[in-house]
Amino acid sequence: xxxxxxxxxxxxxxxxxxxxxxxxxxxxxxxxxxxxxxxxxxxxxxxxxxxxxxxxxxxxxxxxxxxxxxxxxxxxxxxxxxxxxxxxxxxxxxxxxxxxxxxxxxxxxxxxxxxxxxxxxxxxxxxxxxxxxxxxxxxxxxxxxxxx
Numbered sequence: 001x002x003x004x005x006x007x008x009x010x011x012x013x014x015x016x017x018x019x020x021x022x023x024x025x026x027x028x029x030x031x032x033x034x035x036x037x038x039x040x041x042x043x044x045x046x047x048x049x050x051x052x053x054x055x056x057x058x059x060x061x062x063x064x065x066x067x068x069x070x071x072x073x074x075x076x077x078x079x080x081x082x083x084x085x086x087x088x089x090x091x092x093x094x095x096x097x098x099x100x101x102x103x104x105x106x107x108x109x110x111x112x113x114x115x116x117x118x119x120x121x122x123x124x125x126x127x128x129x130x131x132x133x134x135x136x137x138x139x140x141x142x143x144x145x146x147x148x
Contacts, residue, residue: 008058024049060110061148064136065120073106075131079121081139083112091139092147093123095131103127 035036060083068076077093088111104127125134138147 041083057148059084060139064141067134072130077134082118085112086114089139092137094135095125095127096133098132
């Protein structure tokens with residue numbers, strides 16, 4: 001009984017490649033692939049750290065402290081704004097009626113040199129009818145387009 005080189009030997013898994021026929025896998029290609037993946041992982045980690053640090057300390061941020069309904073035509077918004085001293089920011093607040101309709105909106109500029117780091121700001125918003133709440137839409141700068 002003769003054995004053919006084309007038929008697998010018993011006990012060899014189907015689909016395995018005989019090393020004497022095709023040669024052993026190149027170790028250098030495997031090593032290059034692993035090194036490439038490690039470099040790619042390090043680059044992704046550096047990018048993630050940079051993005052995290054860049055967004056963790058915004059130039060300006062605002063928080064609605066409260067509001068006071070003056071009459072049917074105006075409401076006063078009270079905000080706490082934290083801003084870098086050399087930055088000028090644009091902030092927006094919105095007045096909302098009882099039925100959740102927007103009845104007034106105000107955009108205003110805040111200069112960081114006006115106060116030291118954090119300051120209390122009051123702005124009066126004119127409304128179409130009586131407002132029952134105020135929303136802080138946030139503040140932006142030329143370098144910070146996402147309102148905070």
